[in-house]
Amino acid sequence: MNKTAFITGATSGIGKATAKLFAYHGIALVLCGRRQANLDALAKKLSAHTKVYTLNFDVRDKEAVETAIKSLPEDFASIDILVNNAGNAHGLDPIQTGDLSDWDAMIDINVKGLLYVSRAILPVMVANRSGHIINIGSTAGKEVYPNGNVYCASKYAVDAINQGMRIDLNEYGIRVGAVNPGLVETEFSEVRFKGDELRAAKVYQGYKPLLPEDIADIIYFVVTRPYHVNIADLVVMPTAQASSTIVKKQV
Ligand code: NDP
Ligand code: 8X3
Numbered sequence: 001m002n003k004t005a006f007i008t009g010a011t012s013g014i015g016k017a018t019a020k021l022f023a024y025h026g027i028a029l030v031l032c033g034r035r036q037a038n039l040d041a042l043a044k045k046l047s048a049h050t051k052v053y054t055l056n057f058d059v060r061d062k063e064a065v066e067t068a069i070k071s072l073p074e075d076f077a078s079i080d081i082l083v084n085n086a087g088n089a090h091g092l093d094p095i096q097t098g099d100l101s102d103w104d105a106m107i108d109i110n111v112k113g114l115l116y117v118s119r120a121i122l123p124v125m126v127a128n129r130s131g132h133i134i135n136i137g138s139t140a141g142k143e144v145y146p147n148g149n150v151y152c153a154s155k156y157a158v159d160a161i162n163q164g165m166r167i168d169l170n171e172y173g174i175r176v177g178a179v180n181p182g183l184v185e186t187e188f189s190e191v192r193f194k195g196d197e198l199r200a201a202k203v204y205q206g207y208k209p210l211l212p213e214d215i216a217d218i219i220y221f222v223v224t225r226p227y228h229v230n231i232a233d234l235v236v237m238p239t240a241q242a243s244s245t246i247v248k249k250q251v
Contacts, residue, residue: 001224004028006079008059008117009086011038013186014136017212018083018219023049025220030076032068032086032117034058051075059086059113069120078128079121081223084114084158085136089151089192103150110154114161126172133169134219135162137180142235145244151192155180159233166232175230179218182237183247184210206249207240 005022009015011033019031023046031046032055033039039054046052053076057064087110091102118133125131140148141155159178166176189200203209215236222231240248 001025001027003080003223004030004076004078005081005083005223006030006032006117006121007083007085008032008113010042011035013188014181014184014212014215014219015083015085016042017216018085019046021213021216021220022081023052026050027081028076029053030055030072030079032057032059059117060108062112062116065113065116066120069117077124079124080131082118082121082125082131082133083136083219084117084133086113086117087136087154088188089140089148091194092147092151092192094147095149098150106150106154107157110151111157111161114158118161118165122169122174125174126169129173131169131172132175132223133165133177134222135165135176135178136215137162137178139180139182139235139237139241139244141178141180143244148244162233166230175227177222177231178233179215179222179231180233180235181210181215182235182241182244184212184215186212206251207247208238209240210236210238 005027007015007019010019010031019029023029028051030053031039031042036056043052043054055068057068059065090105091099135158137158138155140152141159144152162178169176185204189203190197193199218236
């Protein structure tokens with residue numbers, strides 16, 4: 001496919017799996033994240049299949065976001081597909097004891113970071129009168145669960161931003177849609193539990209969780225629909241999951 005995709009959070013999990021699948025289909029890639037070694041390793045691997053450029057910035061830093069995106073070489077500057085994927089949960093605590101720095105991280109990364117990146121890329125899409133934005137939300141943005149409070153709020157915000165983008169960009173022919181996964185086995189829980197690998201592993205034990213490749217398949221499906229088809233909002237869970245709190249586990 002003769003297109004260029006800009007993927008945030010490409011250093012692991014859903015973003016990395018999406019980068020791989022896009023590369024195998026010849027989509028040129030701008031891969032973003034903070035871990036340069038991961039970006040370099042992925043770029044090296046995927047360069048056999050497509051053109052790859054890496055950008056290292058923290059989505060919380062609006063100047064860095066703008067500078068990085070402005071620095072894109074001409075070959076990569078005309079973005080057709082933006083996958084707003086960078087994000088994480090930080091902590092799982094009741095509201096009355098939540099850690100303020102965790103709250104800042106979730107709002108700054110999942111909400112403000114997504115906005116900064118979108119704002120920096122949108123002028124090109126508006127000028128081209130075409131483009132496709134895929135916002136990675138969550139079932140946490142559809143249903144609040146115990147101790148999910150601020151993470152859920154950040155993903156409800158992504159849901160609202162997804163709708164708002166679609167409305168405002170309608171006249172420019174830019175497609176906007178969200179993919180909202182349930183439980184996907186990635187580095188997500190390791191980050192949420194601050195490196196506690198045992199606690200993180202337990203989240204995915206006793207049932208078959210989604211894999212990042214499952215979400216990548218869906219994102220690829222979304223971007224390969226004919227132009228008149230916009231998948232506006234999609235929720236996907238493992239078969240074992242019925243809601244944020246109901247997961248059928250083998251005991
Ligand atoms: P991972 O932890 O595996 O990946 C998160 C990605 O986000 C990494 O590439 C990380 O890159 C990037 N990232 C995090 N913080 C920043 C930052 N400040 N600046 C730039 N990049 C950042 O988790 P997932 O793949 O699971 O998460 C991807 C998205 O999917 C998130 O938005 C998450 O909320 C969402 N999601 C995940 C689900 C799950 O169960 N796993 C379910 C529903 C939604 P680096 O550290 O290199 O900066
Ligand atoms: C990630 C899924 O259920 O851990 O967004 O919030 S959950």
